[in-house]
Amino acid sequence: MIGKKDSVFDDKGKAQGILYLLESFDFVFMAQLMTTIFGYTNNLCLALQRRDQDTINAMRLVTLTKDQLQKMREDGWEILLNKPSCKIKTFVQQVSYLHHFRVDVFIKVIDLLLQELDNRFDEVNMELLRCMACFNPKDGFSSFDKEKVLKLATFYPSDFANIDLMDLECQLDIFIGDMRSDEDFQNLRDISSLLVKSVETKRDVVYSHVVLLIKLILILPVATASIERVFSGMTFVKNKLRNRMGDQHLNDCLVTFIEKDVFLQVSDDDVVNRFEEMKTR
Known part of the structure; x- marks a missing residue:
C-alpha cells in the first residue's frame, strides 16, 4: 500500500x-x-x-x-x-x-x-541423563534400573569410592522395595519431590548414599546452567578493550556481572565505606 x-x-x-x-x-x-x-x-x-x-x-x-x-x-x-x-x-x-x-x-x-x-x-551427556531418569518416582518407580544407577555413581569418583559403591548397591535393593511399598511415595512426580519426602521421613539417614546421589542429580542442571552463564558473561566482561585483565580481576568482574541483581541492592555509600575501611587497615 x-x-x-x-x-x-x-x-x-x-x-x-x-x-x-x-x-x-x-x-x-x-x-x-x-x-x-x-x-x-x-x-x-x-x-x-x-x-x-x-x-x-x-x-x-x-x-x-x-x-x-x-x-x-x-x-x-x-x-x-x-x-x-x-x-x-x-x-x-x-x-x-x-x-x-x-x-x-x-x-x-x-x-x-x-x-x-x-x-x-553427546553420548556421555545422553547416557548421564538416561541414568538420572532411573530415579524418577512416577508410576511406582517404573523407570528404576539398578545397574544404570550404579553406573551414574561412577561419574562421581570423589563422592563414591569402591567401598561406597558396594554399600550403595546394597542400599538400592532395600531402598526400591521400601519406596514401592510405602504409600507416602506413591504419588510423587519428580526427583526433587522424592528428595523432599525422603528428608521428611528421615530416609536420608537410612539411605545416606542413595540420597547423596539424588542430591548430586539435582545439583547438576544448576551447576551446568551456572557455567553457561559464566561463559556467556565473559564475552561482555573480557572484551577487546579489557583482554589483558588478570584472572583475579576477571573473576571479581564476572561475579558482580552475573550476580548484578544482588549487587544492585548494595548502596554506593556502603561500597565507599567498605573501601575506606580497607584503606585504614
Whole structure:
C-alpha cells in the first residue's frame, strides 16, 4: 500500500525495495528452509522445556531429530526445491547459484544445527541423563534400573569410592522395595519431590548414599546452567578493550556481572565505606 499510494518518495522507494526482497528467491528459499527445520525440531524444543521432564523420551527425541536432520541433509534438497513456494528451479540451474544455495546455505545450516545438538547432547551427556531418569518416582518407580544407577555413581569418583559403591548397591535393593511399598511415595512426580519426602521421613539417614546421589542429580542442571552463564558473561566482561585483565580481576568482574541483581541492592555509600575501611587497615 505504501509503495503504490501517493506517499513520501523516500518511503515509497523503501517499501518497494522491501517488497522486492520479500518476493526474491533468496528470502523465500530461506523462509521455507527454516520453516522445515523448525518443524522437525519443534517437538524436541517443547520436550526440553517441559516442567515435568520426561528425560527418557526427551533423549529419544534428540536422537530422532538428529536422524531426521541428517536425512534431510542427504535427501531433502530436491524435496525442498519442489515445494510450491520454492518451485523456481530455473533460478538455481546455473552452477554458481546451485553451489551457493545447496552448499553454502542448505547444507551449512543443517550442519550447524547438527553440530550444536552433538555438542550439547553427546553420548556421555545422553547416557548421564538416561541414568538420572532411573530415579524418577512416577508410576511406582517404573523407570528404576539398578545397574544404570550404579553406573551414574561412577561419574562421581570423589563422592563414591569402591567401598561406597558396594554399600550403595546394597542400599538400592532395600531402598526400591521400601519406596514401592510405602504409600507416602506413591504419588510423587519428580526427583526433587522424592528428595523432599525422603528428608521428611528421615530416609536420608537410612539411605545416606542413595540420597547423596539424588542430591548430586539435582545439583547438576544448576551447576551446568551456572557455567553457561559464566561463559556467556565473559564475552561482555573480557572484551577487546579489557583482554589483558588478570584472572583475579576477571573473576571479581564476572561475579558482580552475573550476580548484578544482588549487587544492585548494595548502596554506593556502603561500597565507599567498605573501601575506606580497607584503606585504614
